[in-house]
Amino acid sequence: MLEVHNARFHYDSNQHSGFREVSFSLRTGQVMCVLGPNGCGKTTMLKCLLGLFRLQGGSIWLDGQEISQMTRSAVARIIGYIPQMHQPAFPFSVLDTVLVGRAPHLGFLQSPGETDVQIANSALEALGISHLTNKPYSQLSGGEKQLVTFARVLTQRPALLLMDEPTSHLDFGNQIKVLNLVQELASTGMPIIMTSHFPDHAFLTSSKVAIMKQGTFLDFGPPEKVINEYNMQQIYGVKVKVMDVDSSVGYRVCLPLKSDFNSSSEQKSNLEEFYGKRS
């Protein structure tokens, strides 16, 4: 489905931005989670996969076609994208917002017709948010907004999904709901790549995990293998404990260790100097 060979991209001559030596492949129904600190190149990589930026080395193959050889709308008919933040400039209704997903399927002078509205409505229905159809998107709660974004990307009818931190800005309950949705989509055979800041989210949803630091993959593989104490220390600089939850839950969790804060000597001593020790 998707193959990436030795991809490399940098913003204007700045060798420390962007990413390099990235290779992986993704098959039907696989969920790949990309973990890494802020600014490690996760979002940039997603944008290259979308064809928004042109690679400076290597290649990206989509269903056997090189992505740089495809038109933008051809790419958009295959790849759906859920961006990190989404704020339309005007208070469009939910239906109008969702209909925008039909753009790659319509010609330059075409606008959505009956069929497109039907697709949009059934996407809203599938996500259980038909009742929001005519509300202004800007008045929705964070969780509802994210569902609408999902409806839009489903309306696009892509074969592959990219999500940039789909759980950011959501409360705990909505985070889990979104992750369940990701799983559900994957179980229909949709390959998904998502970036995240939470190792636990990878345990919950993913079949593959890539951990990224300073633009390269440090490790890549199944979450049980990749998310370990050493790797987490490497990319986030904090000590964690990875352990199996009891068999009734049936998966692993990654816990930051509290003691680490106290022994992180530099931070502590500076703050103590600043505030003075209180009794």
Next chain:
Amino acid sequence: MNTSSECTLKKEKRWNAFRTLNLSGVSASLILATVLAVLFIFSFAIGRYPVSPVDVIKTLWSVIFSLDITLPPNVENVVINLRFPRIIAAMLVGASLSVAGTSFQGLFRNPLVSPDILGVASGAGFGAALGIIISGHGFIIQVLSFTGAMMAVALSYFISRVVKGNQTLGLILAGIAIGSLFNAFLSLMKYAADTTDQLPTITYWLMGSLNAVDRQDILVTGLPMLAGITILMLMRWRLNVLAMGEEEAMALGINTDLLRGVVVVCCTVITASAVCISGIIGWVGLVIPHIGRMVVGPCHRKLLPVSALLGATFLLFIDDLCRVIARVEIPIGILTAIIGVPFFLYLLAKGRRGWA
């Protein structure tokens, strides 16, 4: 508990009020078209030489179907030769400025943008002043103001292409810079102008007027205006996609560079064509899109036709006032602001959700 349910009730109420305002595109367009048609006939009737609406319809009827109907003397001359070009011009200019304003607000994702944002008005003003100084002939003034407007926008556009990073922001900044530059050129022209004759002409031109429009002007500028409006109408849904943000639009398969280019060219052609026969008419392109959004909501599929109709109606109405309100004709640019601003503020206070 009580307060929260009260709050949702309030929200629900406000929402319902908003929804009832949100007419469907077709019904809003039909209502507005009817209002415009009535105003159109009425506009022929009023003026220094009153004509009864029945005679107006008879005259138009006889001209369209080349019939021979006996009418009071002079009626045909007043209706066809004097008022017809002016009424058509008011509608075309109003529609053009409103469509350009709506498209630019969508393109720049900003409700504070007007058609002047890329320097059209300053360019046109400079060109017109130059024309007044070197020749004073109406046609030369029109050609130069059109050229000046196109040149200012072309400069803004090409400078923005050189700017790295955010193209939309680059375009706005370049537009502001070029606008000031052409304003300086305009001041230079005013300074160089003969103060007894040319300077007043420049000043009056900058206040805007449809007084001097004739049939020739309509033919020459009407075509580009209609062409630009038609193209924008055909691709108006894409403005919705663009309003989601540049990167999202690209991720949705839109060639944003091409789309932005087409919108800028169309808006500039229609605005420049309008300005070169009317002079500077402010406010219409900024306020009509907002009123349109209050009527049908922000979706450009409904909004653009409604804006065009609202703009045509508004400017025709204002031009009628210019003709009859005082013994001397009032420049239209003055009245669009004096009537438009309070009306707009009233709507802002009353209407609930125009933007954001």
